[in-house]
Amino acid sequence: MAPINCKTGPVAVTGAAGYIGAHLVKNLVEHGYSVRACVRDKSRQDKTAHLLAMNEAGSAGHVELVEADMLVEGSYDGPFAGCCAVFHVAADIGTDSSYGALDPSLSLSLSLSLSLSLSLVLCVFHLR
Numbered sequence: 001m002a003p004i005n006c007k008t009g010p011v012a013v014t015g016a017a018g019y020i021g022a023h024l025v026k027n028l029v030e031h032g033y034s035v036r037a038c039v040r041d042k043s044r045q046d047k048t049a050h051l052l053a054m055n056e057a058g059s060a061g062h063v064e065l066v067e068a069d070m071l072v073e074g075s076y077d078g079p080f081a082g083c084c085a086v087f088h089v090a091a092d093i094g095t096d097s098s099y100g101a102l103d104p105s106l107s108l109s110l111s112l113s114l115s116l117s118l119s120l121v122l123c124v125f126h127l128r
Contacts, residue, residue: 015090029061
């Protein structure tokens with residue numbers, strides 16, 4: 001498989017509103033990538049303002065906020081569609097009580113796994 005670059009297509013970052021995710025988005029934008037920043041609620045300015053501010057920083061890349069939730073099956077299908085790469089750094093560690101209590105019986109990775117599998121298949125066909 002050929003290496004990707006900023007001209008290959010957009011990339012998606014899960015957990016973009018978090019500390020690690022936001023730094024990854026910033027790095028990608030500074031290197032010219034179009035980034036789909038996956039967040040649970042893009043209307044929450046307390047979680048997204050720092051991401052949108054990256055569009056005003058004069059970098060070559062761009063940030064697009066997209067909603068996706070690890071607890072909702074298929075919610076990553078749209079954001080991952082057409083991406084040349086996905087950086088999965090999301091984790092629900094239960095620190096934001098406004099989203100409700102985390103149910104340990106739920107498989108958080110299931111919806112991501114299904115979307116990532118579909119995206120990988122589509123990506124391979126796209127690069128051929």
